Amino acid sequence: xxxxxxxxxxxARPTTLHAHTAxxxxxxxxxxxxxxxxxxxxxxxxxxMGQDTTRAVPAHPGTGWFLGSMLYLIxxxxxxxxxxxxxxxxxWTGEPVAPRNYLAGMLIMWVSLEIGGLLALSGCLVDRSLVxxxxxxxxxxxxxxxxxxxxxxxxxxDGDKEDPQLYEEPR
Numbered sequence: 001x002x003x004x005x006x007x008x009x010x011x012a013r014p015t016t017l018h019a020h021t022a023x024x025x026x027x028x029x030x031x032x033x034x035x036x037x038x039x040x041x042x043x044x045x046x047x048x049m050g051q052d053t054t055r056a057v058p059a060h061p062g063t064g065w066f067l068g069s070m071l072y073l074i075x076x077x078x079x080x081x082x083x084x085x086x087x088x089x090x091x092w093t094g095e096p097v098a099p100r101n102y103l104a105g106m107l108i109m110w111v112s113l114e115i116g117g118l119l120a121l122s123g124c125l126v127d128r129s130l131v132x133x134x135x136x137x138x139x140x141x142x143x144x145x146x147x148x149x150x151x152x153x154x155x156x157x158d159g160d161k162e163d164p165q166l167y168e169e170p171r
Contacts, residue, residue, distance in 0.1 A: 016099075016100075017098075017099040017100045017103065018099060019099045019102075019151060019154045019155070021099070022099035022100070022102055022103045022151070022154065023149060023151045023154075025103055026102070026103055026106055026107075026149035026151070027149055029107060029110065030106075030110060030148055030149055033110055033111075033114050033144070034144070034145065036114065036118070037114065037117045037118060037121065037137070037140075037141055037144075040118060040121050041121060041137070044121050044124050044125055044130075045130075047125060048124065048125075048128065048129075048130065051128055063132075064123075065119075065120070065122070065123025065124075065126055065127055065133050066120075066123060066132045066133050066135070066136065068119070068123070069116060069119045069120035069123055069133065069136040069137075070136050072115070072116050072119055073113075073116040073136055073139065073140060076112040076115070076116060077109075077112055077113060077116065077143070079112070080108045080109045080111075080112035080113075081109065083105070083108045084105035084106070084108055084109050087101040087102075087104055087105035087108075088101065088102070088105055088153055091153045094156075095156065096153070096154050096155050096156045097153040097154050098154075099154055102151065102153055102154050106147070106149055109147060110144060110147065113140045113141075113143050113144040113147075114140070114144065116136065116137075116140040117136070117137045117140035117141050117144065118137075119136075120133045120134070120135075120136035120137035120140065121133070121134075121137045124137075
């Protein structure tokens with residue numbers, strides 16, 4: 001006769017995340033989040049191509065959405081970098097970052113950039129015009145695309161940790 005596990009033992013989650021698994025998850029999330037704005041941009045273009053061009057154009061098209069998405073990017077992106085720096089605190093002292101902190105820090109930055117870009121593209125749909133809302137979307141996408149996961153922050157650096165030649169902004 002076998003006994004069934006009691007309590008929450010059957011549903012216990014692993015307490016550690018390995019660097020290899022963190023990198024796989026990071027690349028999967030980054031690639032998935034890279035495709036979303038591209039597909040949404042194609043949808044925006046498709047929708048705007050079929051619009052009626054005879055309607056009256058407002059005096060200041062897209063101003064509200066443009067300012068809102070720019071304000072979001074100006075506030076949220078630096079805050080996400082700050083949050084990541086708190087999670088990467090070990091890196092600043094020359095120690096490797098825990099894989100769970102690495103993944104959380106990168107996801108915070110990626111999600112803030114993704115929301116900013118999608119917000120700006122949504123403004124294109126609402127205002128029925130690509131300009132000026134496409135500009136914040138492009139800025140967010142370029143920042144996002146350059147922040148691909150490298151995992152260097154999860155591994156200990158060799159050499160003197162006070163040497164400025166060894167310092168590299170973590171990815």
